[in-house]
Amino acid sequence: MTATMTAPPAKPVVKARKQSMTKKRREALAAYAFLAPDVIGLLIFVALPMVLAFGVAFFKVDGFGNYRYVGLGNYRLMAGDDQLWASLKVTAIYVVSFVPIAFVVSFALAMLVRNHFKGIGWVRSAFFLPNVVSLVVVGLIWQFLLVDKRGALSKLLAPLGLGDVSFLGTPSLALGTYVVISVWFLMGYQMLVFLAGLKDVPKELEDAAQIDGASAWQRFRYVIWPLLRPTSFFVVVNSTIGAVTGLQAFDLVYVLTKGGPARATSTVVIYIYEQAFTFNNMGYAAALTTVVVALLILCTGVMFAVTRGGRFDED
Incomplete structure (x- = not known):
């Protein structure tokens, strides 16, 4: 009677991979959490004012908030x-x-x-x-x-x-x-x-x-x-x-x-x-x-x- 070789169970390998992926996800989430305040600040205080300035550039605006469209006049x-x-x-x-x-x-x-x-x-x-x-x-x-x-x-x-x-x-x-x-x-x-x-x-x-x-x-x-x-x-x-x-x-x-x-x-x-x-x-x-x-x-x-x-x- 000959002995048969059996493959080791794959469950430990799969479990290790899942733990590695979970750790990577946690690290990614932590990185995004640290970046979020700066990104939100840039969007609110830099990107949004730039977009608004680009739009206002097509108007003649006085100090009283009166807008008059002038196209490329400015x-x-x-x-x-x-x-x-x-x-x-x-x-x-x-x-x-x-x-x-x-x-x-x-x-x-x-x-x-x-x-x-x-x-x-x-x-x-x-x-x-x-x-x-x-x-x-x-x-x-x-x-x-x-x-x-x-x-x-x-x-x-x-x-x-x-x-x-x-x-x-x-x-x-x-x-x-x-x-x-x-x-x-x-x-x-x-x-x-x-x-x-x-x-x-x-x-x-x-x-x-x-x-x-x-x-x-x-x-x-x-x-x-x-x-x-x-x-x-x-x-x-x-x-x-x-x-x-x-x-x-x-x-x-x-x-x-x-x-x-x-x-x-x-x-x-x-x-x-x-x-x-x-x-x-x-x-x-x-x-x-x-x-x-x-x-x-x-x-x-x-x-x-x-x-x-x-x-x-x-x-």
Whole structure:
């Protein structure tokens, strides 16, 4: 009589699979639960206002809530609006100046505080501290420092003969001063983003390159920098959008100069605010907003296409 081989029961395997699927469902539900507040907030406070602004752009709206359909009339006004084009020029100069300077400064700081040394936590906190302060407070502090002839900076520069320089009251200096303050405010945040990217660079690759005789520059050029492309792309896109529509594009300018002197710091966001709340031209302001958002989407799409979203070259 020969023994017959019998297959083991499949019930334990099926039970394990069901438990695994149940665990995955619980994890997915937990992830959706954590994401839900942000998604709901974005829908209510971002997506819905954007849709409403797009609709209002086709109407002429006064300060009393009277609507009159004008079709594309608000968009046609933009072609002959010299102040709009001047504000776009100021915004473009600010973006072209702020984005690369902030990028280089924050990346240099990240490389500086990358390695651990005594007091590294205090150094990182000191660089990041301006970012946790309200922009209104930041503007007031810098306004106190830069007030003409009586500010702390004017007194410090007095021995050099620069005590009478009006950094916020001179059209040729106001925008540059605004760029410097913006870089000072955001360099800590971007430093932390770069620092997080540097933490993901495998130390083994750097050690292997060093063993092979690569210099510090070669290790940076061929090991660190390629691995930081996604992080660099995020920083550039995020800082570009923030420079056009972020808090520093409105709050900081409004507190420091309110768009002056001689509209030297009048960004496109300041101009939209003036049209909406100073001249009660809500329809035109909504049209301007939709155009600015469309331009940002276009620029972001171009950056994605050119850099492939910061991904590595496959060749």
